Amino acid sequence: MKIIIGSNNPAKIAAVKNAFHYQQTAFLSLDIPSGVSEQPFSDEETIKGAINRAVGALKMGNGDIGIGLEGGVQESAHGLLLCNWGALASKNMEPIIAGGARFPLPYEIADRLRAGEELGPVMDDYAKKENVRKNQGAVGIFTNGLINRSEMFSHIINLLVGQFYYQKTLKK
Ligand SMILES: O=P(O)(O)OP(=O)(O)OP(=O)(O)OC[C@H]1O[C@@H](n2cnc3c(O)ncnc32)[C@H](O)[C@@H]1O
Ligand SMILES: [Mg+2]
Numbered sequence: 744m745k746i747i748i749g750s751n752n753p754a755k756i757a758a759v760k761n762a763f764h765y766q767q768t769a770f771l772s773l774d775i776p777s778g779v780s781e782q783p784f785s786d787e788e789t790i791k792g793a794i795n796r797a798v799g800a801l802k803m804g805n806g807d808i809g810i811g812l813e814g815g816v817q818e819s820a821h822g823l824l825l826c827n828w829g830a831l832a833s834k835n836m837e838p839i840i841a842g843g844a845r846f847p848l849p850y851e852i853a854d855r856l857r858a859g860e861e862l863g864p865v866m867d868d869y870a871k872k873e874n875v876r877k878n879q880g881a882v883g884i885f886t887n888g889l890i891n892r893s894e895m896f897s898h899i900i901n902l903l904v905g906q907f908y909y910q911k912t913l914k915k
Contacts, residue, residue: 775795790840
């Protein structure tokens with residue numbers, strides 16, 4: 744089985760490889776455009792980005808499965824929530840989607856995003872670190888390292904792959 748990951752972000756690649764570690768699989772990562780804003784600002788936009796990357800990865804990489812993972816934010820009555828979505832595309836089926844953990848971002852971060860900044864550079868600035876988005880992620884910083892970005896995406900991938908196999912058994 745050939746799995747194409749629609750991003751070159753190592754936190755995303757690690758999550759996908761981890762989820763499929765028990766199978767004979769070949770992986771390829773391609774930087775597939777999300778087709779939405781660099782900083783998606785709703786669940787809907789984030790889902791679209793994940794689907795575009797999954798479908799694009801499947802096509803461009805000519806694989807069996809395309810995976811798209813996308814981070815975004817969503818306004819709520821409890822502040823600006825960090826949200827994460829994934830999509831799995833495979834031939835002859837509608838893309839499968841799944842959402843991951845969400846939690847409110849601190850006000851100072853949220854306000855900078857509302858003013859048009861992107862979370863990646865804002866997190867580096869806030870944490871005084873480089874490439875937070877490729878490592879522990881915002882989730883790692885704000886949970887004191889209890890959950891990192893890759894682990895968070897692993898959960899989403901298991902939700903995707905689980906649904907994929909469920910649908911396959913239904914078709915048999
Ligand atoms: O190379 P790609 O796959 O694009 O990886 P990315 O880190 O840019 O990830 P996304 O495009 O999915 O995320 C959209 C934006 O939100 C940022 N972001 C999302 N989750 C983050 C996190 O946990 N920590 C830091 N930045 C994050 C990210 O840097 C982008 O600015
Ligand atoms: Mg990005």
